Amino acid sequence: MLALFYTQSQRLALERVTSPPEQAPPSLVWRMRLQLAWAQRQADPELALRLVDILGSEPLPAGISRRDAELATARSLLLKAEIRLLLGDADSARAGLLQARQQFAALEDAIGLADCHFLRFYIAADGGDGTEMWDSLTQALEAAKGDPERTTVFAATRARAAIFHEAMKLAATYDDELPQDISDLPAVESAAVADYLGMRAGMDGQYSQALSHLSLAHEHAIETGQQRRAITIATNLGHTYSRMGEFQTALEWLTRAIELSRRCAWPGLLSLCLAHLGEAQRRLGRHFAARATLSECLELCSRHPNGRTTALALEALGQTALDQGDAASAKDVFATLIDRSTQIRDAQDLLIQAHFGMARAMLAQSDHAGAYEHIRQGLELAQRARRPQDEVEALALLAEAARSERSHGSSRYTAADVVNLYMDALRQAERLPAGSPAPELFEASAQAIAECGGHERAYHLLERAVMELKRKQTSSNALARQALRLHHEIEQARSERAYLRTLAEAESIRSQNLASSLQVLHHLAGVGQAITHELDPHRIHDVLNFHCIELLGGPCSVLWMNEGGKGEKLTAVSANDVGIEAHGRGLELWRKCVQSGQSLFLDSSGQELEASEAQGLTFEVLSPLICAERTLGAIGFRCPGALPLDTQQLLIWRSLCGYTAVALDNALAQKRASLLQRELMTKERIQALSTLVASVAHELNTPIGNCRLVASTLQGRLSEVTSHLAQQSLKRADWVRYCQDLSQGLSLVERSMTRADSLIASFKQFALHTEQTAPQNFGLRTISDRVLQVMAGRLKEGGISWVNRIPQGLTLHGSPQALSQVLEILLDNAIKHAYPDSRTGLVVLSAERDQVSGCTRLHVTDSGQGIDSDAMHRIFEPFFSTKLGAGLNGLGLSVAYNLVQGLFGGQITVSSRPEHGCSFCIELPGRHTFQELAAQPSQEPSV
Numbered sequence: 025m026l027a028l029f030y031t032q033s034q035r036l037a038l039e040r041v042t043s044p045p046e047q048a049p050p051s052l053v054w055r056m057r058l059q060l061a062w063a064q065r066q067a068d069p070e071l072a073l074r075l076v077d078i079l080g081s082e083p084l085p086a087g088i089s090r091r092d093a094e095l096a097t098a099r100s101l102l103l104k105a106e107i108r109l110l111l112g113d114a115d116s117a118r119a120g121l122l123q124a125r126q127q128f129a130a131l132e133d134a135i136g137l138a139d140c141h142f143l144r145f146y147i148a149a150d151g152g153d154g155t156e157m158w159d160s161l162t163q164a165l166e167a168a169k170g171d172p173e174r175t176t177v178f179a180a181t182r183a184r185a186a187i188f189h190e191a192m193k194l195a196a197t198y199d200d201e202l203p204q205d206i207s208d209l210p211a212v213e214s215a216a217v218a219d220y221l222g223m224r225a226g227m228d229g230q231y232s233q234a235l236s237h238l239s240l241a242h243e244h245a246i247e248t249g250q251q252r253r254a255i256t257i258a259t260n261l262g263h264t265y266s267r268m269g270e271f272q273t274a275l276e277w278l279t280r281a282i283e284l285s286r287r288c289a290w291p292g293l294l295s296l297c298l299a300h301l302g303e304a305q306r307r308l309g310r311h312f313a314a315r316a317t318l319s320e321c322l323e324l325c326s327r328h329p330n331g332r333t334t335a336l337a338l339e340a341l342g343q344t345a346l347d348q349g350d351a352a353s354a355k356d357v358f359a360t361l362i363d364r365s366t367q368i369r370d371a372q373d374l375l376i377q378a379h380f381g382m383a384r385a386m387l388a389q390s391d392h393a394g395a396y397e398h399i400r401q402g403l404e405l406a407q408r409a410r411r412p413q414d415e416v417e418a419l420a421l422l423a424e425a426a427r428s429e430r431s432h433g434s435s436r437y438t439a440a441d442v443v444n445l446y447m448d449a450l451r452q453a454e455r456l457p458a459g460s461p462a463p464e465l466f467e468a469s470a471q472a473i474a475e476c477g478g479h480e481r482a483y484h485l486l487e488r489a490v491m492e493l494k495r496k497q498t499s500s501n502a503l504a505r506q507a508l509r510l511h512h513e514i515e516q517a518r519s520e521r522a523y524l525r526t527l528a529e530a531e532s533i534r535s536q537n538l539a540s541s542l543q544v545l546h547h548l549a550g551v552g553q554a555i556t557h558e559l560d561p562h563r564i565h566d567v568l569n570f571h572c573i574e575l576l577g578g579p580c581s582v583l584w585m586n587e588g589g590k591g592e593k594l595t596a597v598s599a600n601d602v603g604i605e606a607h608g609r610g611l612e613l614w615r616k617c618v619q620s621g622q623s624l625f626l627d628s629s630g631q632e633l634e635a636s637e638a639q640g641l642t643f644e645v646l647s648p649l650i651c652a653e654r655t656l657g658a659i660g661f662r663c664p665g666a667l668p669l670d671t672q673q674l675l676i677w678r679s680l681c682g683y684t685a686v687a688l689d690n691a692l693a694q695k696r697a698s699l700l701q702r703e704l705m706t707k708e709r710i711q712a713l714s715t716l717v718a719s720v721a722h723e724l725n726t727p728i729g730n731c732r733l734v735a736s737t738l739q740g741r742l743s744e745v746t747s748h749l750a751q752q753s754l755k756r757a758d759w760v761r762y763c764q765d766l767s768q769g770l771s772l773v774e775r776s777m778t779r780a781d782s783l784i785a786s787f788k789q790f791a792l793h794t795e796q797t798a799p800q801n802f803g804l805r806t807i808s809d810r811v812l813q814v815m816a817g818r819l820k821e822g823g824i825s826w827v828n829r830i831p832q833g834l835t836l837h838g839s840p841q842a843l844s845q846v847l848e849i850l851l852d853n854a855i856k857h858a859y860p861d862s863r864t865g866l867v868v869l870s871a872e873r874d875q876v877s878g879c880t881r882l883h884v885t886d887s888g889q890g891i892d893s894d895a896m897h898r899i900f901e902p903f904f905s906t907k908l909g910a911g912l913n914g915l916g917l918s919v920a921y922n923l924v925q926g927l928f929g930g931q932i933t934v935s936s937r938p939e940h941g942c943s944f945c946i947e948l949p950g951r952h953t954f955q956e957l958a959a960q961p962s963q964e965p966s967v
Contacts, residue, residue: 025135025171026058026059026062026099026135027063027173027212028139028171028173028174028177028212029063029212029248029249029250030059030062030063030248030249031211031212031247031248031249032247032248032249033529034063035060035063035064035067035249038056038059038060038063039060041053041056042056042057042060042075049085049087050085050086050087051085051086051087051088053085054079054084054085054088055088055092057075057078057079058075058076058079058096058099060072060075061073061075061076061079061100061103062099062103063249064249065103065106065107066106066110066249066250066251066252066288067249067251069107069110069288072103072107073103073104073107076100076103076104079096079100080097080100091131094127094131095128095131095133095136097127098124098127098128098131098133098136099124099136101120101121101123101124101127102120102121102124102128102136102139102140102143104120105117105118105119105120105121105124105143106143106146108120109143109146109147109150109292110252110288110290110292110293111289111290111291112290112291112292112324112327114147114150114151114327114328117143117147118147121140121143121144121147124136124140125137125140128140134167134168134169134170135167135168135170135171135174137163137167138163138164138165138167138168138171138174138178139164139174141160141161141163141164141167142160142161142164142174142178142181144156144160144163144164145157145160145161145164145181146252148160149185149331149332150292150328150331151328151330151331152328152330152331152332152334152335152364152367152371153330157185158182158185161178161181161182161185162182164178165178165179165182173210173212173213176202176203176209176213176216176217177212177213177216179201179202180202180213180216180217180219180220181216181220183199183201183202183220183224184219184220184223184224187220187223187224187227188332188371188372188373202217202220203217206218206221206240211244211247211248212244212248212250214240214241214244215241215242215244215245215247215248215250215253216241216253218237218238218240218241218244219237219238219241219245219253219256219257221233221237222234222235222236222237222238222241222257222260222264223238223260225237226238226260226263226264226267231264231267231268231506232506232510234264235261235264235265235510235511235514236510236514238257238260238261238264239261239514239518241253241257242254242257242258242261243518245257251284251288251290252290252293254284255281255284255285255288255290255293255296255297256293256296258277258278258280258281258284258297259277259278259281259296259297259299259300260300261274261277262274262275262276262277262278262281262300262301262304263300263303263304265277265511266300266303266304266307268506269501270508270511271304271307271308273508273511274304275301275304278297278300278301278304279301281293281297281300282294282297282298282301285297291324291327292324292325292328292331292333294324295321295322295324295325295333295334295337296333296336298317298318298320298321298324298337299318299321299333299336299337299340300336301317302314302315302317302318302321302337302340302341302344303336303340303343305317306340306343306344306347309347311344311347311348314340314341314344315341315344315345318337318340318341318344319341321333321337322334322337322338322341325337329364330364330367332371332374334364335361335364335365335371335374335378336374338357338358338360338361338364338378339361339374339377339378339381341357342354342357342358342361342378342381342385343381345357345385346381346384346385346388349388351385351386351388351389352385352389354381354384354385354388355382355385355386355389357381358378358379358381358382358385359382361374361375361378361381362375362378362379362382365378372405372409372411373409373411373414375405376402376405376406376409376411376414377402377414379398379399379401379402379405380398380399380402380414380417380418380421382394382395382398383395383396383398383399383402383421383425384421386398387424387425387428390428390432392425392428392429392432392434395425396422396425399418399421399422399425402414402418402421403415403418403419403422406418412452412455412456413456415452416449416452416453416456416461416465419445419448419449419452420446420449420453420465420468422445422449423442423445423446423448423449423468423469423472424468426441426442426445427442427468427471427472430442439472439475439476440476442472442475443469443472443473443476443478446465446468446469446472446473447469449461449465449469450465450466450469453465461492462492462496463489463490463492463493463496464489466485466486466488466489466492467485467486467489469485470482470483470485470486470489473485540672541672544575544672544676547575548575548676548679548680551571551575551679551680551683552679552682552683552686554567554571555567555568555571555680555683555684555686555687556683556686556687556690557687558687558691559687559690559691559694560691561583561585561597561688561691562597564583564684564687564688564691565580565583565597568580568583568659568680568683568684571680572661572680575676575680576661576663576669576673576676576677577663577664577665578661578662578663578664578665580659580660580661580680581644581659581660581661581662582596582659582660583596583597583657583658583659583684584596584597584614584618584657584658584659585597585656585657585688586618586655586656586657586658592615594611594614594615594618594657594658597657613632613646614646614658614660617646617647617648617658618648618655618657618658620648621648621650621655622635622648623635623645623646623647623648623678624645624646624647625638625641625642625644625645626642626643626644626645626646627641627642627643627668628643628668630644639671640668640670641668642663642668642669642674643662643663643668643669644660644661644662644663645660645661645669645674645677646658646659646660647659647660647661647677647678647681648681649681649684649685649688650685651685651686651688651689652689654689656685656688656689656692657688659681659684661677722817723814723816723817724780724784726776726779727775727776727777727779727780728776728780730772730773730775730776731772731773731776731777734769734770734772734773734776735769735773737765737769738765738766738769738770741762741765741766742762744758744762745758745759745762799837799838799839800837800838800839800840801835801836801837802835802836802838802840803832803833803834803835804830804834804835804836804843804871804880804882805828805830805831805832805833805834807840807843807844807847808828808830808847808869809828810844811844811847811848811851812826812828812851812869814848815848815851815852815855818852818855819851819855819867822855822859823859823863823864823865824854824855824858824859824864824865824866824867824886825864825865825866825867826866826867826868826869827866827867827868827869828869829868829869829870829871830869830870830871830882831871834871834873834880836880836948838927838928838948839927839928842923842927842928843923843928845919845920845923846920846923846924846932846946847869847884849916849917849919849920850884850920850944851867851884852916853916853917854867854884854886854888854942857888857889857906858886858887858888858889858941858942859886859888859889860889863888863889865886865887865888866886866887867884867885867886867887868883868884868885868886869882869883869884869885870882870883870885871883877949877950878949878950879930879947879948879949879950880947880948880950881945881946881947881948882945882946882948883943883944883945883946884943884944884946885941885942885943885944886941886942886943887941888941888942889938889939890936890937890938890939890940890941890942891934891936891938891942892906892938893938896934896936899917899934900917900918900920900921900932901918904918920932924946924948928948928949929949930946930947930948930949931946931947932944932945932946932947933945933947
């Protein structure tokens with residue numbers, strides 16, 4: 025729901041949301057534009073009209089319902105109608121208001137209808153239609169029951185209008201509807217209520233209260249963008265100061281109101297200011313200037329001849345003519361005023377003065393009958409309106425008319441009758457709350473009594489006139505001094521409030537900046553983690569570019585790597601089509617940036633700036649990437665908008681450069697470590713192959729030795745048989761033993777050769793290149809048996825026995841060579857670490873398949889000394905070994921980790937307790953696309 029008016033801080037907040045609109049969701053920008061247009065309808069009408077035109081021309085963003093769009097259309101019509109009224113086009117305002125009312129009624133929007141009725145009130149007020157005024161305010165209050173702000177503003181407006189309708193009697197009946205204490209009211213409501221209280225106090229002669237309330241109302245009206253109310257209040261302040269005799273301050277306020285009206289170019293309000301200015305000029309005796317000012321006012325009011333402003337200007341112009349002695353002109357003016365005042369419901373005071381002015385003009389022309397008639401009508405109006413001050417003026421004017429008629433030879437009134445009329449006026453004046461009658465009334469009464477021969481009594485009345493004149497002058501001087509003092513106090517209070525408001529706004533801005541900076545710092549911490557997490561220069565640039573767009577509104581220009589060490593050789597890792605290349609300087613500035621180790625600042629034309637003058641002028645910045653006093657490269661950024669980089673943006677840029685430098689340093693270190701790791705892993709593989717060859721050679725040595733032994737034994741037995749044959753001493757028993765030995769020998773040779781053949785086949789199968797990892801189905805039991813057969817010799821040497829409990833028929837899909845290498849590493853780890861000091865032990869291989877997930881779990885468990893808890897979380901790290909100084913490089917388990925995770929997409933974990941053995945669990949997922957896993961980069965544990 026839209027508020028009736030918005031404070032300046034609220035309007036500025038709305039402007040920040042809508043400009044630039046790219047920083048907020050489109051639906052939010054759409055709603056904020058509508059609010060800003062409504063808020064600025066009086067403070068900045070041109071901006072308001074531009075905003076509603078934008079809303080009407082652009083397509084509706086997502087999240088805006090059809091009802092929202094229709095309400096916005098109705099609100100735009102109402103806004104345009106109000107602006108047309110302020111520009112003096114009442115007919116167009118009425119037409120636009122009618123369309124808005126119809127749409128709000130169709131949508132059943134009570135608040136929209138309330139605002140329509142409020143605008144109806146102002147249209148009626150400008151046109152002098154009293155009935156329409158009261159009807160519109162009544163309907164506005166009825167529709168705005170659910171809105172406390174609108175209810176208070178509408179009620180205060182009605183009470184203010186009642187002051188001019190039936191003076192204080194009716195206005196006082198509305199006090200119960202208004203807050204008694206306005207100190208805690210919001211500025212919008214305070215402006216309306218203080219305006220009413222100030223006008224009521226001024227009409228009641230309580231000028232001090234009137235000035236205090238009106239000054240507060242004016243300040244709050246300006247604060248909330250109520251330019252119409254602010255101008256009206258400024259004119260009333262000038263009028264109040266004028267009534268207190270402080271004409272200089274009155275002219276200041278009226279001039280202020282006129283300047284504000286001329287800036288807004290609102291003829292209706294400008295005419296009101298001119299009417300009050302003309303009255304002030306008249307009171308100062310500047311009659312010719314007053315007539316010129318009032319004539320300009322009436323010319324502006326020509327489209328609203330029945331408005332109160334027209335009546336004010338006519339009343340002041342008539343009084344000016346009387347002051348100049350131009351009774352004929354005064355009579356014409358007052359006749360026009362009487363004719364129009366009867367059609368203005370809130371102009372009773374002006375109608376009374378018009379009758380009195382007409383009477384004075386007729387007396388100046390010796391038209392006593394006409395004067396009596398207008399005095400009688402003015403007296404009746406004053407009595408009905410309960411305006412005792414005007415009643416006194418009517419009685420005094422009646423006595424003056426009777427005396428004037430008597431002086432022209434009429435016998436209607438005797439001298440005693442004239443004296444009685446003056447006495448009636450004196451008695452009525454003495455009953456006024458203000459105190460003693462005016463000196464002019466005492467003096468006129470004394471002259472009438474003197475004409476009857478009562479010179480002593482006339483003398484006493486003249487003494488009272490002198491005393492009253494002195495008292496009045498003293499009172500006037502005191503009132504003027506009071507007005508001046510109040511003016512200074514009010515201005516001082518306003519200055520103090522403005523100062524405190526400025527301090528509060530500065531503190532608020534500082535708090536917002538601190539909060540924004542804190543938010544940016546928190547965000548930068550996350551950005552720093554994202555950048556430094558990357559270990560590839562291309563990825564570093566991509567992440568940096570993304571966050572530059574997010575935080576600075578544009579991409580970073582280019583990333584140069586300093587490969588020469590001194591800036592001689594710069595290599596572009598990534599680049600965009602923006603930046604320093606656009607200025608045609610090539611690598612000259614980049615080399616300068618890298619070699620100097622200082623940021624270079626460029627203006628909008630690409631000219632280099634000194635660091636001391638770069639603040640507020642920098643459109644492009646080139647920064648070196650320095651880490652540990654080493655310049656790793658350079659990076660650039662160019663502001664994408666029409667404004668230079670501000671302080672916060674430069675701080676963000678420096679932070680991003682720092683993160684980038686750390687990330688590049690990590691990337692280079694990772695590159696060096698990867699090269700070293702590959703070298704060590706190559707050595708590890710060669711060493712493992714050597715160990716494997718030695719193990720196979722050792723295993724082959726037994727069957728070969730057996731064959732040689734059998735061969736040599738059979739050779740000796742053959743020599744014996746040959747010798748016996750040659751000597752013909754061969755016995756049957758010798759031949760049988762020879763045949764038995766030959767059979768046993770050949771059987772042993774066959775078994776040894778079978779053993780050797782099996783070893784050679786296993787070695788050939790195991791030695792296949794692991795890069796040729798074509799996926800295939802294989803039996804887990806078969807692979808594990810082969811590995812145990814190859815490692816059997818080393819296991820026996822270490823005093824380790826083994827049991828293979830992997831069930832037959834358990835198959836996997838993937839690389840059997842890779843899994844063989846993993847098992848070999850785990851068995852080798854058990855041989856080297858599980859059983860120190862020649863302890864004997866047992867290694868058990870087991871496996872099972874999870875029927876739910878389909879994954880296979882392979883366990884390699886030993887009964888050795890276990891793993892220390894401090895080393896448990898590091899055993900899969902590259903180069904970590906508890907025997908690093910004993911010829912071991914700590915890469916075995918890291919290789920196994922990479923093979924399981926990289927090739928199979930599985931996990932390898934370990935559980936152990938000291939002196940209770942160790943168990944490795946290899947969890948392999950169900951059948952998967954092996955090529956995809958093989959193509960993925962290996963994931964190593966963090967160092």
